[in-house]
Amino acid sequence: MKASILVLSYIVGIAYAGVYTDRFNVQYNKIHSKGYFSPDGIPYHSVETLIVEAPDHGHETTSEAFSYYVWLEALNGKINSDWSTFNKAWDVLEHYIIPVSASQPTAQFYQPSHPATFAPELDTPNQYPSPIDNSIPVGQDPLHQELVNAYGNSDIYAMHWLLDVDNIYGFGNSPGNCENGPGTPGPSYINTFQRGPMESVWRTVPQPTCDSFKYGGPNGFLDLYTKDNNYAKQWKYTNAPDADARAIQAAYWAGQWAQEAGQLGTISNTLSKASKMGDYLRYALFDKYFKQIGNCVSPYSCPGGYGRSSAHYLLGWYFAWGGSLDYNGGWAWRIGDSTAHFGYQNPLAAWALSHDPNLKPRGATAVSDWQTSLDRQIEFYEWLQSAEGAFGGGASNSWNGRYDTPPSDVSQNTFHGMFYDWEPVYHDPPSNRWYGMQPWSVDRLAQYYYVTGDYKAKNLLDKWVNWVLANIKIDSGKSYTLPETLSWNGAPGNLHVSVQTYSSDVGTGAATARTLSYYAAKANHAQAKQVAKEMLDIMWTSHQTDKGVSVPETPDTYHQFNEPVYVPPGWTGRYPNGDVIQNGATFLSIRSWYKQDPSWPAVEAHLNGGPAPTFTFHRFWAQADIAIAQGTYGILFNE
Template identity: 70%
Template sequence: MDRANMGILALTLVVALATQIDAGNVYRERFIQQYNKIHDDANGYFSKEGVPYHAVETLLVEAPDHGHITTSEAYSYYIWLEAMYGGITKDFAPFNKAWQIMEEFIIPVHDSQSTNSAYNPSHPATYAAEFDSPDQYPSLVDSSVPVGQDPIYQELVNAYGTPDIYAMHWLLDVDNIYGFGNTQGNCEGGPYTSGPSFINTFQRGSQESVWKTIPQPCCDSFKYGGPNGFLDLFTKDNSYAKQWKYTVAPDADARAIQAAFWAAQWAQEVGQFSAISDTLSKAAKLGDYLRYALFDKYFKKVGNCVGPWSCQGGYSKDSAHYLLGWYFAWGGSLDTSNPWAWRIGDGAAHFGYQNPLTAYALVNEPSLKPKGASAVTDWQISLDRQLEFYEWLQTSEGAFAGGASNSWNGRYDTPPSELTGNTFHGMFYDWEPVYHDPPSNRWFGMQPWSVDRLAQLYYVTGNSRAKNLLDKWVSWVLSEITFQGNQYSIPATLEWSGVPPNVHVTVTAHTNDVGTASATARTLAFYAAKSGDQNAKNVAKQLLDGMWELYQTDKGVSNSEIADTYNQFSHDVYVPNGWYGQYPNGDVIQAPATFIGLRSWYKKDPAWPKVEAYLNGGSAPEFTFHRFWAQADVALSQGTYGMLFNE
C-alpha cells in the first residue's frame, strides 16, 4: 500500500474511532473512574509539583530503587493518559499541561546542559569498554579506539537554533530522597533543595541489577562521593573534571510521541486541533532528537563490527541501525571556561523498545513531522527496519525473542560462532540484550508493551506485514491465557532457546498481574477491531472485566504480590578497595557496602518493618503496589476497548 492510501485509511479509521466517543459505554466510564482515582490528591500519584511518581508507595525496588523516584516511562504514560482524556471529554488542556510538566522537570534546560556548544560531531565521545559485572569497573577511557562521526548534530542545530538536546533524562529523584538536589539549573543543590533532582543508577555492566547500583548525581560537582565525585567508580582516566550527563530511555520518548499522535487525531475530529498544535510541534521536536537512539554507541559502522580497534568509525548514516536502541546519552563539562561535550548512542536494540507507530507518525502525521533535514527519511527507514526486526525475531510459536547488538558484550567482542551465520544487517542476535540480572526478555510484559504498538500500527494503516506478525503472536498468547470464572491467568516469565531463524519460547510461569494483563487486553482489542477476530475481542473483554471486578482498591486497580526479591536489601554492592565517599546524608560509600547501607533512609519508611522481618528469617512480605504506568495502563485499556467497540 502506498503512503498516500495509508494516510487516507488512517484518517478514515481514526474518524471512525473518534465518532464513537460520545456514545457512552461502560468501558469509557471505567476510564473516567480510574482517571479520577489517579488524579485524586488523596491517593498520592503526583508530587506537589505535579510530577508523576513511579508509584504511590515508597518502599518499592525494581528499575527505580524507590517508589517516589520517577522515570520518563511514567511521564510518557501520563501524557498518553491525558491524550485519551481529551479524546473522551474533548478537553485537551490536561494533555498540554502534562507535556509542560514533562518539559519543566525532566527535559534538561540549557543551564543544566550548558557546554554543548563545545561538542565536536567529528569525535562524539571517547571509548570506554563495557564489562560484565560491577567488580570489573572502573573502565579505562581509551582515546586510541576509533569512533565515528555524528551525522545529525548540525542539522539539529540548523533546525532548532541550539546545540542543546531536547529529550527526557530517564530518572528523577522527585522528593530529593538522596539529597543531591540536582534540580533544573542548580547543580550544587543539596539535601534541602526543593524539587525533582536528576540522578542516575545503572552504569556498570550487564550483571548490575538494581540491587548492585551506586546512585549518583547527573551533575557531578564533586560535592558528594569521593575526591572525584562518583566518576572514578565508573571510568578510569588520568584526571577528572566536574561534569553533567544525562541518559535517555528511548521507548519512553517514543511513547510520548505515540500519545501525541492519538491526541492529534482525536483533537482534529472534535475541532480542538489548534488547542494542542504547540504541544504537537514539541512532540515532533522530541522525535527529531530521538534519532540518536538509531545509532551505534560510538557511531561505528553497523554490521559485523568486531574488535574495538578494527571496527571503524562510521560516516554519514552507516553508523545507523535504525532501531530504537536501549539508550542514548550526552554530557559535558561544568566549567564553561574550558568547555567540552560528548554524545553516544547504543549498539544494542531490544524488540520490546520498538515503536513502529511512532515511526509511522513522524513520517505521515503532518503536525508531527520533525524539522531536521533528514529526519522524515530516517524514520521511514526505521519503520521498515523495525518491522523487519520483528520478523527476524519472531519464534515459530509467535512470541518475539530478545534483540540484536552491533557491539557484542558492549565492547565489540567476537560473538559465539553460532551467532555469526544469520545476523540482522550484521548485528548479532542476543536473547537478553543489555542486562542479564534478571534477563531482559524474561518478563512477559515486554511482549504486550511492544506488540501493542505493532497492533496500533495495524489498526491505523492496515499494514499487511504487521498483520502477519500479529496473527502468529495473538494465536500464541490466546493459547496461554486461561479463565476460571472472572479470574484470569496470563504468562509471567519466558525462557528462550535457539537462534534465528530457529528461536523457541517456553512459558515458565503465569500471573494475574493487572499491568501486563491490561497491556495484553489492549493489544488484542486493537487487533480484533481491525481483523474482526471475535475470539481476540472476547478475551480482551474478559481480561478487562476480570481485573475490574476482582482487583478494585481505593487507589486504583491492583493485585497483591509477594516481594520475594527483597532479601536483596542486604545484597553486597561492589566498591573498589580503598575507595571512600559519602552521600549527602552521611551514608558512607566504601567496601564492604550493601544496598541498604547506601540507603539508610529506607529504615524510616513505614513499610520497612515488613522487610526487616524478612531479612531476619521471616516470610517474604506482601504488598499491593500502585505503579503509575500500570494504573494508567488500566485506564487506557478500558478506554481503548470502549472507543473501539462502543459497548
C-alpha cells in the same frame, strides 16, 4: 437510539459514554486524587515508597511514567473533550524531565567529528572502573548540525530517564541547578545503572547527573565508573528511547482525536514539541560510538561510521549526552547505543514521524530516517519472531559492549550484520524473561496495524495473538492468568519460547487486552475481542482497591536489601545524608533512609528470617495502562 445518545453526548461535550469509557473516568479520577502525583504535578513511579525494581524507590519517577501520563491525558481529551490536561502533561514533562538549557551548560562545545571517547563495557561491577581509550576510532555524528540548523542551539530535547522526585538522596539537582543539597526541594536528576549487564538495581551506586564533586569521593562518583588520568566536574543524562517514543505515540493519537473534534488548534503547540522530541530521538538509531553497522568485531579495526553507515535504524536501549561544568576549555559528548531490544521498538511512532503532517520533524533528513526505521523495525520483528509467536530478545553491533568477536554460532546469525542476543543489555534478570515486554511492544505493532492495515504487521500479529490466546486462562469470568516469565532457546530461524510462570498481573493484563482490542478491531477477530473484554471485566470487578486496580504480590528479591554493592577497596565517599560508600557497603547501608519507611518493618522481619512480605503496589504506568485499556476498548467497540 444509540445514535441519538451519541449525538446528545457530543452536544453536551462528552465524546463517548459507555461502560468502558465510564471505567476510564473512574480510574482517571483515582489516579488524580490518590497520591500518584507530587505537589509539583510530577507522576511518581508508584504511590507506595518502598518498592525496588528499575527505580530503587517509589517516589522516584521515570520517563516511562511521564509518557504514560501524556497518553492518559490524550485519552482524556478524546473521552471528555478536555485538551487542556494533555497540554499540561507535556508542560510538566518539558519542565521537569527534559533538562533545560542551564542544565546542559556546555552543550555548545560539542564536536560532532569526535562524539565521545571509547570506554569498554565490562561484564561485572567489580571490573569497573572502565579505562578510557583515546586510541579507539569513533565515527562522526551526522545529526548535530542538522538539529542546530533546525532549532538554533546545541541542546538535546529529550527526557532523562530518572528523577528523585522528593530528593530523598539529597543531591538537589533540580532543573537549572547542580548539587544544591538535601535542603533543595525535589525533583532531582539522578542516575543508577552504569556497570555492565550484571549490575541489577541491587548492585547500583546512585549518583547525581550533575557531579561537582560535592558528594561521593574526591572525584565525585566518576572514578567508580571510568578510569582516567584526571577527572573534570561534569553533567550527563541518559535517555530511555521507548519512553520518548511512547510520548510521541500518545501525541499522535491526541492529534488524530483533536482533529476529529475540530480542536487541533488547541494542542498544535504541544504537537510541535512532540515532533521536536522525535527529531532528537534519532540518536537512538545509531551505534554507541557511531561505528559502522555490521560485523563490527574489533574496537580497533572496526571503523568509525560516516553519514548513515553508523545507523542501525532501530530504537536502541538508550542514548546519552553530557559535558564539562567548566566553560574554560569546555567540552561535550554524545553516544547512541549499539544494542536494540524488540521490546523498545515502536512502529507507530516511526510511522507518525514520517507520515503525519502534525508530527513531521524539522530536521532535513528526519522523515526519511523514520521511514527507514519503520521498515527496519518491521523486519526486526520478523527476524525475532519465534516458532510459537512470541518475540525473542534483540541484536547488538557491539558484542559484550566492547565490539568483541562473538562465538561462531552467534556470528552466523545476524541482522544487517548485528548479532542475535536473547537477553540484550542486562542479564540479572534476563532482559527478555519478563512477559511484559511482549504486550508493551506488540501493542504498538497492533496500533500501527490498526492505523495502516500493513499486511506484514498483520502476519506478525496473527501468530503472536494465537500464541497469547493459547496461554491466557479465564475461569468463569472470575479470574485470569497470563504469562509472567518466559524461557528461550535457539536463535532466529529456529527460535522457541516456553512459559515458565503465570500470574494475574493487572498492568501486563491491561497491555495485553489493549493489544488484542486493536488487533480485533482491525482484523475482525471475535475471540481476541472476547478475551480482551473478559480480562478488562475481571480486573475491574475482582481487583479494585481504594487507589486503583491491583493484586497483591510477594517480591522474591527483597532479601537483597543486604546485597553487597561493589565499591573498590580503598575508595570512600559519602552521600548528602552521611551514608558511607566504601568496600563492604550494601544496598541498604547506602540507603539508610529506607529504615524510616512505613513498610520497612515487614522487610526487616524478612531479613531476620521471616517470610517474604506481601504488598499491593500501585505503579503509575500500570494504573494508567488500566485506564487507557478500558477507555480504548470503549472507543474501538463503542461499548
